[in-house]
Amino acid sequence: MNRTDSHSMTRSTIIVAGGSGSRMKSDRPKQFLELLGKPVLMYTLEAFHRFDSSMELIVVLPAEQIPFWEQLCLNHHFVLRHQVVSGGDTRFQSVKNGLSALSDSDLVAIHDGVRPLVSQTTINDCFAVAEKKGAAIPVLSVVESLREGTMEKSVPVDRSRYFSVQTPQVFHSSTLLKAYEQAYDPLFTDDASVAESAGFRVHLVEGNRENIKITHPVDLRIAEFFLSLPGRK
Ligand SMILES: Nc1ccn([C@@H]2O[C@H](COP(=O)(O)OP(=O)(O)OP(=O)(O)O)[C@@H](O)[C@H]2O)c(=O)n1
Numbered sequence: 001m002n003r004t005d006s007h008s009m010t011r012s013t014i015i016v017a018g019g020s021g022s023r024m025k026s027d028r029p030k031q032f033l034e035l036l037g038k039p040v041l042m043y044t045l046e047a048f049h050r051f052d053s054s055m056e057l058i059v060v061l062p063a064e065q066i067p068f069w070e071q072l073c074l075n076h077h078f079v080l081r082h083q084v085v086s087g088g089d090t091r092f093q094s095v096k097n098g099l100s101a102l103s104d105s106d107l108v109a110i111h112d113g114v115r116p117l118v119s120q121t122t123i124n125d126c127f128a129v130a131e132k133k134g135a136a137i138p139v140l141s142v143v144e145s146l147r148e149g150t151m152e153k154s155v156p157v158d159r160s161r162y163f164s165v166q167t168p169q170v171f172h173s174s175t176l177l178k179a180y181e182q183a184y185d186p187l188f189t190d191d192a193s194v195a196e197s198a199g200f201r202v203h204l205v206e207g208n209r210e211n212i213k214i215t216h217p218v219d220l221r222i223a224e225f226f227l228s229l230p231g232r233k
């Protein structure tokens with residue numbers, strides 16, 4: 001599906017894959033692990049290329065892993081055009097490094113390299129709402145009961161007041177560039193929190209449930225299940 005028809009603004013996507021994947025406990029960072037024989041990060045790049053084949057793609061990687069990624073691309077005959085940038089010690093710094101390579105496009109999406117199952121609808125909706133309103137992020141309602149506190153002492157909370165947050169998070173580029181001029185704060189867990197701290201409003205759109213962030217070993221099996229469904233790979 002190529003959804004390039006109804007937009008007027010130019011678009012870029014920064015895929016952050018500069019993390020070490022400590023919770024996965026694998027030999028290589030999780031973005032390079034294979035799902036049905038192909039590295040996670042390649043699925044993620046393909047999802048954005050499928051959405052808009054003319055869009056600029058910037059991939060942020062741990063500096064020491066860049067030669068490994070280049071070799072993976074050769075081994076897998078992966079020729080999809082993208083620019084590679086070195087990451088930083090935090091996701092915040094990796095996004096900042098990605099933004100420094102941005103061309104003068106109007107809209108920029110930031111997406112986790114370890115969310116290969118993002119749907120075309122989610123990408124489209126985030127770009128469309130950001131184009132109209134300035135910033136958009138995908139969220140889901142919480143399906144489990146929630147408690148607040150510690151293992152020793154906790155209280156139930158009203159889950160209808162909460163959303164879980166996904167990527168891509170899409171912004172007018174000028175907004176996000178301005179927001180990322182701020183000093184790092186450990187409370188910045190995503191790009192929306194950075195933008196809001198700089199005074200910008202962020203709009204919510206419905207995400208897709210399969211758009212999991214591959215974090216623990218079981219997530220690889222879940223992702224392979226979805227990728228093995230007819231029409232997915
Ligand atoms: N310094 C960092 C840290 C994270 N990320 C990226 O941000 C996304 C979400 O982060 P997370 O899932 O926490 O990845 P890791 O930091 O690699 O994992 P962990 O927290 O288990 O170490 C991932 O695509 C990850 O590669 C990044 O680009 N640069």
Ligand SMILES: C[C@](O)(CO)[C@H](O)COP(=O)(O)O
Binds near residue numbers: 189191213
């Ligand atoms: C950006 C993110 O994926 C939105 O849910 C999330 O905040 C990343 O968190 P992490 O601390 O890097 O796991």
